Amino acid sequence: MSDTLAYHEAGHALMAYLLGGQVRSVTIEPDRDDGPAREGDTQILWRRRGVSDRDYAQAAVQVCLAGPVAEMIYTGEPYHPGLVAEWSADWREAWQLAEQLAPDERRRLKYLEDVSIRLHRQLQADDLWAALASLADHLLAHETLDEEQVTDIIREWVE
Numbered sequence: 798m799s800d801t802l803a804y805h806e807a808g809h810a811l812m813a814y815l816l817g818g819q820v821r822s823v824t825i826e827p828d829r830d831d832g833p834a835r836e837g838d839t840q841i842l843w844r845r846r847g848v849s850d851r852d853y854a855q856a857a858v859q860v861c862l863a864g865p866v867a868e869m870i871y872t873g874e875p876y877h878p879g880l881v882a883e884w885s886a887d888w889r890e891a892w893q894l895a896e897q898l899a900p901d902e903r904r905r906l907k908y909l910e911d912v913s914i915r916l917h918r919q920l921q922a923d924d925l926w927a928a929l930a931s932l933a934d935h936l937l938a939h940e941t942l943d944e945e946q947v948t949d950i951i952r953e954w955v956e
Contacts, residue, residue, distance in 0.1 A: 799825075799836075800937065801868050806837040807932035808867025808920065809860055810942075813841045814951050815925075816856040823932070824941035836883075839864075854894045858912055861891035866916040867929055878913050879906075928954035 802825050810823040821840040841860065845853060864887055865878040879888045891909055899905035920926060928951050935942055935950055942950070 800933070801872060802837050803933040803936040804871040804929065805864040805868040806839050807929050807936060808863040808865075809839040809841075810932055810947055811867075811920075811925065811929050811951060812863035812916070813839065813860045814947065815955070816859060818843050818856070818860065819944065820947045821944050822941060823936065823947060825936050826940040850897060854897050858891045858894050858898070858909070859916060861887045861894065862909065862913050863916055863920065866913055867920055870917065870920055870926070871933075877910075879909070924954055 806823050806825055810820045813820050819842040821842055823837075823839045825837045843853060843857070862878055865876075865881065865884040868884075869875055869878075878884050879892075888909075891912075892905065895905045895908055899908045920929060931950050931954060932942070932947065935946065939946075
């Protein structure tokens with residue numbers, strides 16, 4: 798299994814956790830019988846009570862883009878997240894979520910690019926990168942992590 802895929806999924810999981818999402822599971826070996834083929838999957842439950850649609854969209858956009866950004870940092874390749882075929886589902890979802898934040902397409906593109914740059918800086922911080930790398934290592938060893946495992950791994954490095 799690919800190291801880059803593990804870092805990608807770990808990026809989604811870490812950002813969701815940091816933003817208050819409940820990471821139900823993260824895997825680099827998803828079932829192939831429940832929809833479109835995909836290499837990895839992160840299942841997140843968001844507690845929406847008391848959270849505005851705008852705040853939810855901002856958090857969800859960051860989670861969508863955190864996978865590609867983590868992969869960029871790991872590989873050292875600064876690609877645009879909207880131009881890599883393997884990231885098209887993440888970009889498409891971020892684009893749709895960001896519509897309510899920036900209805901104008903040019904402003905939306907700028908918004909998503911700015912979020913990607915901020916995430917790049919944020920995830921490179923020593924404590925977050927250590928948590929992300931630890932998640933990726935555990936994914937490579939076990940292929941799937943449940944909610945308790947994800948929480949335990951991240952809490953070793955963050956909090």
